[in-house]
Amino acid sequence: MQSSDEGEDPLPKDEEELKTKKDRYKVLKLLGRGGYGAVYSVLRLSDSEKFAIKCENASAVRKSLYMDCNVLKGAAQIRSRHFCTVIDQAAVKDRFNFIVMKLIGKNLWDLRMDTPECRFSLGTALKAAAQCLISIEQLHRFGYLHRDIKPGNFAAGRVESNEHHTIFMLDFGLCREFVKREEGKIRTQRKSAPFRGTTRYAPLNSMLELDTGRKDDIESWLYMVVEWTSGGLPWRKLKASDRDKVLRFKKELRSKEEIIEDMYYNCPRKEFHRILKYTDSLDFYSQPDYQFVYFCIQHAATANKIKDTDPIDWDPDVPYIGPIEVPGDGKVIDLEVEMRMSAEGSNNKTKKEKDSMKRQKKKEEKEDAKNRTKKREAKKSEKEKKEKTKKESSGANASKKSAKKT
Template sequence: MQSSDEGDDPMPRDDEELKTKKDKYKVLALLGKGGYGAVYSVLRLSDSEKFAIKCENANTCRKALYMDCNVLKGAAQIKSRHFCTVVDQAAVKDRFNFIVMKLIGKNLWDLRMDTPECRFSLGTALKTAAQCLVSIQQLHKFGYLHRDIKPGNFAAGRKESNEHHTIFMLDFGLCREFVKRGEGKLRTQRANAPFRGTTRYAPLNSMLELDTGRKDDIESWLYMVVEWTSGGLPWRKLKASDRDKVLQFKKELRNREDLQEDMFYSCPKKEFFRILKYTDSLDFYATPDYGFVYYCIKHAADANKIKDTDPLDWDPNTPYFGPIEVPGDGAVIELEVENRMSAEGSINKTRKEKGKKNEEKENEKYRTRKRENKKNDEDEKMKNKKDLEAALKKS
């Protein structure tokens, strides 16, 4: 494989050929780039079929790509249609690790922004909401929390593969297992936890730096659904750095009718607020009643005379043919150990070759910062926790 000779960027270059044990791939174009890696479209040279590759710097201490691989292999075990399949995987020594996946279409943020009013029609909003809810329930089924539910982490399939009415869940770098493997028990709730997610959609518990459970993924899902139904959230003009102000908005939403009117503008207010009240009633260990949440969505569709065949906004001339599924009961299954471990092979090979010293140093730095932050923030966290408990009691 080629070595990097263009600056310090270890990521793939246009037209670069990548080799795995199974195939060769030609890099076509950069699709997206984030803090932990990048996604590219590639061409498999053996049959000219297009795929996506997700890459992660080989020297990173974060194991986001390993988590992606584990989650996608778990989804394959339950045969979910809402997750991409891992086709291949490999590493380019000293540069990056990568997995090869199904190539999909635009994410739901971009699809919403393509509409004339930057919001979905109610039929599209509820159909996509139901599909996303099912994918969250399925993720929970094999023991993972997403912790970063947002429109950019869901996408429609490609029209070329006739999957453009199916929604796929993406980006599992912030996922966390909430069960103890081999024991069938839930992890014990942590007294506090670092913020994870995106400020706009983050649940109250995450913003208060409390441990999050399954209910919190559903809370984030609701914020996301409200946004693409109404066109925006009450705190939409605030920046990610304005976390305290966004937190205050979310707290007051539970008790202020004017905020509720703003929040649920052009939405099925009764059904959406019922979902919010329901998630607020759950604790960390609770198994959500996904069927109840789905019923609220279905009731809103029926009340507004929305048919199962009504088209999606991004394919207005075709009757809807995407999946219509009722979420499962919330039971958690045990994944096959062999399948989980097989994800590690080539992806972690480069990291192992670099040794564990750098990772241990970074971990120690993180632990030191965490101790310092905990000492400085302890009083503030206790105050926020009491505020949340008071707000929930009032609601």
């Protein structure tokens, strides 16, 4: 294929044909777009089967498709049903790289908004919560943190493939490997880390710009589950830019009864708050007890007389046929990771790309250093204020004593 003209969007056009070593695909329509690139539906020309392709600009500094391939390789290794399989992959020279995956249905945000009250029934909320928890435990088993758990990053399968009761985890662009595979141990916790994720669902540690671990993905999962169960979170009216205000809400959730009451409105409060207190008891290095969290969900279902066969909201006329599983222990498995895409055409990093990645790394290191400097200056300023207040207080006391003597 020819390179795109300078200034043109390098990503696929409608009706464009993409060729790989295995097959040919015709682009049907754009499904979604973000900082990572874009997702399209495509038709495989050899058998007219529909798939999705995730594309990434060839000039992108951060090659997130490598992360997708590694995560999905881990999913295939344990035969997970909550991750899409990579069917094919290739590169269109000087334009974009892409992977071909299973096509799925609506994400959980859209499915919730389709309901009359913009919230799931309790039975659907708990079934979806259990499936999403399973996928998080499996992701951690591959050795990765998601760092952007939210309803838009989970979707139901398609009716056509009879997977519309199964939930799939999506978008691994912000994932981070939390293990050093060559050493077989957890990475050392960083003193600080730039904010990653979505403000509404971000865990407390991420909001405080601290390094996040496995427990933090579960905290984000809980915020997501509460939202689709109750219809909203206490900080629902705040924008992404109101991070300080959202942070205050999340801190007060740990102590203020009125915030706790608002948080768990229409929810099984006892079980959900128990999960939050449990995640708060863990640290960066902790391996969460996923089965305990799952037990809390199952206890809420039993207490509310919810059956495994009760229908789900997006398919109300038939009994539930989705997977019913118990999570594993999260123990990290051995996994070979790809450092480059094995795709048609040359897709190795050029000197220009390597230099660009080095610049990006330096930029991130500079940002980290700047954040640390800000924190030191803030501490210093706070200390100076306290010393000044102390001196003023001492001066005032001395004046009072002098006045008494007079």
